[in-house]
Amino acid sequence: MAFVFPLADITSTRQQPKNWLNSIIKGDCVAALNALPDHSVDAIFADPPYNLQLGGVLHRPDHSVVDAVDDEWDQFASFEMYDAFTRAWLLACRRVLKPNGTIWVIGSYHNIFRVGAIMQDLNFWLLNDIVWRKTNPMPNFKGRRFQNAHETMIWASRDAKSKGYTFNYDALKASNDDVQMRSDWLFPICSGGERLKGDDGKKVHPTQKPEALLARIIMSCTKPGDIILDPFFGSGTTGAVAKRLGRNFVGIEREQDYIDAASARIEAVEPLGGAELTVMTGKKAEPRVAFNTLVESGLIRPGQVLTDAKRKWSAIVRADGTLASGGSAGSIHRLGAKVQGFDACNGWTFWHYEEDGVLKPIDDLRTVIRNDMAKAG
Amino acid sequence: MAFVFPLADITSTRQQPKNWLNSIIKGDCVAALNALPDHSVDAIFADPPYNLQLGGVLHRPDHSVVDAVDDEWDQFASFEMYDAFTRAWLLACRRVLKPNGTIWVIGSYHNIFRVGAIMQDLNFWLLNDIVWRKTNPMPNFKGRRFQNAHETMIWASRDAKSKGYTFNYDALKASNDDVQMRSDWLFPICSGGERLKGDDGKKVHPTQKPEALLARIIMSCTKPGDIILDPFFGSGTTGAVAKRLGRNFVGIEREQDYIDAASARIEAVEPLGGAELTVMTGKKAEPRVAFNTLVESGLIRPGQVLTDAKRKWSAIVRADGTLASGGSAGSIHRLGAKVQGFDACNGWTFWHYEEDGVLKPIDDLRTVIRNDMAKAG
DNA sequence: CTCTCGTTTGAATCCTACG
DNA sequence: CCGTAGGATTCAAACGAGA
Numbered sequence: 044m045a046f047v048f049p050l051a052d053i054t055s056t057r058q059q060p061k062n063w064l065n066s067i068i069k070g071d072c073v074a075a076l077n078a079l080p081d082h083s084v085d086a087i088f089a090d091p092p093y094n095l096q097l098g099g100v101l102h103r104p105d106h107s108v109v110d111a112v113d114d115e116w117d118q119f120a121s122f123e124m125y126d127a128f129t130r131a132w133l134l135a136c137r138r139v140l141k142p143n144g145t146i147w148v149i150g151s152y153h154n155i156f157r158v159g160a161i162m163q164d165l166n167f168w169l170l171n172d173i174v175w176r177k178t179n180p181m182p183n184f185k186g187r188r189f190q191n192a193h194e195t196m197i198w199a200s201r202d203a204k205s206k207g208y209t210f211n212y213d214a215l216k217a218s219n220d221d222v223q224m225r226s227d228w229l230f231p232i233c234s235g236g237e238r239l240k241g242d243d244g245k246k247v248h249p250t251q252k253p254e255a256l257l258a259r260i261i262m263s264c265t266k267p268g269d270i271i272l273d274p275f276f277g278s279g280t281t282g283a284v285a286k287r288l289g290r291n292f293v294g295i296e297r298e299q300d301y302i303d304a305a306s307a308r309i310e311a312v313e314p315l316g317g318a319e320l321t322v323m324t325g326k327k328a329e330p331r332v333a334f335n336t337l338v339e340s341g342l343i344r345p346g347q348v349l350t351d352a353k354r355k356w357s358a359i360v361r362a363d364g365t366l367a368s369g370g371s372a373g374s375i376h377r378l379g380a381k382v383q384g385f386d387a388c389n390g391w392t393f394w395h396y397e398e399d400g401v402l403k404p405i406d407d408l409r410t411v412i413r414n415d416m417a418k419a420g
Numbered sequence: 421m422a423f424v425f426p427l428a429d430i431t432s433t434r435q436q437p438k439n440w441l442n443s444i445i446k447g448d449c450v451a452a453l454n455a456l457p458d459h460s461v462d463a464i465f466a467d468p469p470y471n472l473q474l475g476g477v478l479h480r481p482d483h484s485v486v487d488a489v490d491d492e493w494d495q496f497a498s499f500e501m502y503d504a505f506t507r508a509w510l511l512a513c514r515r516v517l518k519p520n521g522t523i524w525v526i527g528s529y530h531n532i533f534r535v536g537a538i539m540q541d542l543n544f545w546l547l548n549d550i551v552w553r554k555t556n557p558m559p560n561f562k563g564r565r566f567q568n569a570h571e572t573m574i575w576a577s578r579d580a581k582s583k584g585y586t587f588n589y590d591a592l593k594a595s596n597d598d599v600q601m602r603s604d605w606l607f608p609i610c611s612g613g614e615r616l617k618g619d620d621g622k623k624v625h626p627t628q629k630p631e632a633l634l635a636r637i638i639m640s641c642t643k644p645g646d647i648i649l650d651p652f653f654g655s656g657t658t659g660a661v662a663k664r665l666g667r668n669f670v671g672i673e674r675e676q677d678y679i680d681a682a683s684a685r686i687e688a689v690e691p692l693g694g695a696e697l698t699v700m701t702g703k704k705a706e707p708r709v710a711f712n713t714l715v716e717s718g719l720i721r722p723g724q725v726l727t728d729a730k731r732k733w734s735a736i737v738r739a740d741g742t743l744a745s746g747g748s749a750g751s752i753h754r755l756g757a758k759v760q761g762f763d764a765c766n767g768w769t770f771w772h773y774e775e776d777g778v779l780k781p782i783d784d785l786r787t788v789i790r791n792d793m794a795k796a797g
Numbered sequence: 798c799t800c801t802c803g804t805t806t807g808a809a810t811c812c813t814a815c816g
Numbered sequence: 817c818c819g820t821a822g823g824a825t826t827c828a829a830a831c832g833a834g835a
Contacts, residue, residue: 096810103806104825106762112808122540152549152574153810156540159533163499171566172529174551176604177807182826183600185811186589186702189548189640190827192602194808195572197529212563223560225569227553227604232807235830250808263566335595339607339632345696362665362692363588363639364595365700372700374594419555419569419606546810583812589825599827704812704824753823766823801835812824 048306053078064270065286067294067302072274075295076135084293085209085269087136087146088260088281090252092117093154094125103184112249116297122157129154129161132274137165139272143207145170145264149196149252159197167199170208174227175256179234198264209264224263225419230255239278239304247304248278257284265290279305286312332412334375334390334405335364342408349375349394352402356382358394366394375405425683430455441647442663444671444679449651452672453512461670462586462646464513464523465637465658467629470531471502502531506538509651514542516649520584522547522641526573526629536574544576547585551604552633556611575641586641590702601640607632616655616681624681625655634661642667644697656682663689666697707793709786711752711767712741719785726752726771729779733759735771743771752782 051063053070056078068075095117101109119125136146146167148158163169173196180192200208215224230253237254239247257280265271267289273281276294278301285292286309296302337343338360345362358368358378366378373381375390383393391406428440430447433455445452513523523544525535540546550573557569577585592601607630614631616624634657642648644666650658653671655678662669663686673679714720715737722739735745735755743755750758752767760770768783 093808094810095808097808098810101809101811102764102825105804106764107805109809109811110806117808151808151810152536152546153808155549156533156536156574159529160537163533169529171568172532172572173566174553174570174604176551177828179807179828180602181807181809182828183809183811184825185809186593186600186825187587187811188809189550189575189592190600190602191548191809193551193604195549197533198566210564215566216563223563223567225557225567227551227570231829234807234828238807246807331597333596335592335636338595339635341632345692359696361696361698361700362635363591363699365591367695367698372594372698374598376598377594415608416555416606419553580810702824708814708822710822751822753821764823766825768823799835801833803831803833805831806829807827812822814820814822816818816820 048309050302063293064291065282065293067276067279067282067296067305069296069299069302071297072295073131073135076132076139076274079139079272079293081138082141082144083270084139084272085141085144086261086265087140087144087272087274088257089132089136089146089148089273090250090275090277091129091132091148091150091154091158092119092275093151094119095151095153101184109181109184110249114249125154126157126161129158130165133158133161133165133167136272136274137167137201140201142201143205143209145198145200145208147196147198147260147264149175149194151191151194155195155197162197162199166202168201168203168205169197169199171198171226172196173198176227176229178229178231180232196260209266209269211263211266215263227419228256228259233280239308241304248301251278252280254280254284257281258288261285261288261290276305277301279308282309283312287315289314332409332416333364336412337405337408338362338364340412342411343396343405347396349396349405350402351379351393352395352404354402358382366390425679425686427679440670441668442659442670444653444656444659444673444682446673446676446679448674449672450508450512453509453516453651456516456649456670458515459518459521460647461516461649462518462521463638463642464517464521464649464651465634466509466513466523466525466650467627467652467654468506468509468525468527468531468535469652470527471498499534503534503538506531506535507542510535510538510542510544513649513651514544514578517578519578520582520586522575522577522585524573524575524637524641526552526571528568528571532572532574539574539576543579545578545580545582546574546576548575548603549573550575553604553606555606555608557609573637586643586646588640588643588699588701591700592640594700605633605636610657616685618681625678628655629657631657631661634658635665638662638665638667639699643699653682654678656685659686660689663691666692666694706790709789710741711782713789714782714785715739715741717789719788720773720782724773726773726782727779728756728759728770729772729781731779735759743767 049066051066051068053075056063097111150158175194177192183190233251233253241247270291271285272293274295276296282292282294343360345360347360348357350357358366361367365372371381375394376388379388379390379393392404394405395402426443428443428445430452433440527535552571554569560567610628610630618624647668648662649670651672653673659669659671720737722737724737725734727734735743742749748758752771753765756765756767756770769781771782772779
């Protein structure tokens with residue numbers, strides 16, 4: 044199957060329906076959208092600039108410099124400017140969307156609240172907010188905040204009356220161990236072989252999204268043959284996944300470098316046959332239960348005394364989920380190592396609690412928690 | 421320990437500081453907030469209602485299904501009213517918050533985007549958005565959307581310049597298997613024995629939050645003795661957890677039924693003692709020791725040679741507490757950075773001294789000094 | 798070939814006390 | 817207010833070198 048990626052002519056697309064199908068339109072997002080016909084696409088995936096507002100350079104503990112997203116296209120002078128930009132492209136998207144079409148917008152806490160509020164103001168009807176939990180997010184290097192480990196996506200229909208939107212509930216459920224798909228998804232960030240790199244070995248696009256994420260989105264809200272629009276096409280993940288899954292795409296992108304990379308990428312994609320069009324399953328969550336979970340759940344009480352199996356050493360549980368013994372304090376692992384004079388220690392098997400006069404490893408309590416939490420994955 | 425929960429007199433609270441401590445103020449949220457002094461609370465947890473209806477009845481998330489407002493004007497008007505309400509209570513909170521205080525607001529996709537955008541407009545500085553993943557969320561019965569399995573919390577400081585906010589990074593990390601705490605948290609919804617029920621067996625409050633959630637929030641951004649304000653007190657989870665964790669609270673609530681239930685609930689809470697409330701801190705909290713102190717105390721001699729861990733670089737200690745190496749001289753940090761060609765360097769962990777043929781970081785000697793200081797009081 | 802270990806990297810609003 | 821200097825700070829995954 045040969046795909047061609049003409050750069051659609053903005054001035055003529057509106058008059059000649061469908062010549063823009065499976066192509067990348069070069070140009071400003073709003074101008075290009077305005078050239079498309081009314082009610083012409085079934086779904087939209089938008090990954091707009093996040094307006095990160097970064098400060099100076101950020102160093103890792105090993106003194107290397109974080110390669111930040113400081114591109115010109117992510118800079119806005121003020122919230123007002125960002126809001127105006129957001130309103131413009133969302134409004135243009137709304138006209139192009141079919142009455143029963145739906146739109147996805149992805150963002151971080153820097154921009155997603157503004158985007159969501161504007162979507163409501165423009166009469167989009169929010170169906171879900173979906174959390175993309177990253178298995179391998181960048182750490183918080185300075186220890187001044189929680190590790191920013193997720194991004195947020197808003198899924199919305201054109202308006203509250205649009206009840207006929209596509210939602211492949213049963214397929215999603217069947218692909219998810221026969222339980223309905225939740226609003227929190229777990230995927231790795233895009234890296235390794237999937238990440239597009241230039242001749243210089245550097246990443247082509249700073250924020251390339253993983254194909255698995257787009258695959259779940261496209262499989263959830265479109266049917267084979269549907270048309271998916273991506274007004275911030277970038278490296279073309281939307282187009283590549285759409286083609287592979289037997290959907291049509293339209294991309295809009297300003298920068299020729301991105302268009303070139305995306306075109307070559309999509310060209311190389313082999314579409315799947317009908318039988319293979321199953322939903323990609325996300326990564327199965329590891330049931331990680333930390334010690335604080337035991338304290339927060341009440342299975343272990345602050346003030347409670349833990350000992351080793353032979354009651355040689357003891358420590359007191361503190362409300363913050365750390366242990367204290369003598370003048371030392373730390374995690375169950377660090378303190379276990381410390382009292383024994385070791386470099387390392389598995390606190391889960393070393394520390395014991397007493398129940399009915401019997402010492403049991405605190406690891407036993409972890410299984411209790413795991414059983415409770417298994418459902419959430 | 422007996423707690424009393426006087427319903428603080430709104431008209432007099434501002435003039436009589438602290439009589440509102442550990443009490444529930446009855447009344448309208450904004451009016452009550454306006455009666456509190458400037459910069460008087462360390463942290464705020466807010467669980468606001470998510471929408472206004474014509475009759476002025478407030479509905480909470482997951483309480484009832486919103487009927488679609490198909491009248492465009494009404495819909496716009498209701499968003500506007502909700503925004504005005506949100507702006508009013510957030511602004512009132514901002515005045516009451518200490519300059520280095522932080523605020524948490526929880527919501528769902530129905531309201532959190534508006535809340536977040538308004539917070540940014542009011543100059544709050546967003547630090548994180550935190551996702552509360554529910555282990556046992558309500559299913560989506562109609563199969564028309566993804567299961568709404570999470571709620572979103574926004575954590576923000578008073579403004580971008582507020583760098584001195586409390587964040588117990590080291591305790592959180594130690595309690596989390598020695599990896600930093602992420603922005604996605606997993607907790608069960610409030611049910612079972614924790615859920616307050618009336619004489620009729622019905623739940624007292626429709627959206628009672630789990631104590632484990634509040635415990636993590638309070639432990640992350642406050643110290644023992646801090647004051648936590650909850651302007652939508654409801655069933656009083658914030659107060660109950662604050663009391664148990666040795667923090668002070670202020671609640672604001674309109675409905676007497678909720679006040680009665682919360683008062684009885686908090687009254688029954690047994691506060692934790694002192695030792696287990698100690699929050700683990702890291703190196704940042706240790707008293708500073710100048711390298712010069714090591715030289716003056718004789719632990720390091722002038723003329724002594726220091727090297728890095730691999731003996732690649734070396735430097736000689738001078739009597740004034742500086743290092744010299746190959747024509748350069750400076751502090752342990754400056755010279756460590758200089759020889760490596762870095763902007764910065766932690767000289768305490770970079771430079772080593774030799775003892776019994778083994779290289780040890782000079783940081784070890786700093787702990788000797790600190791231990792001596794501790795003994796001396 | 799496998800296994801180990803070190804290196805690199807990803808949408809980041811990322812330090813703070815003191816003079 | 818600013819400038820300077822002390823010195824604290826990272827997780828998971830992919831990849832490549834070397835045993």
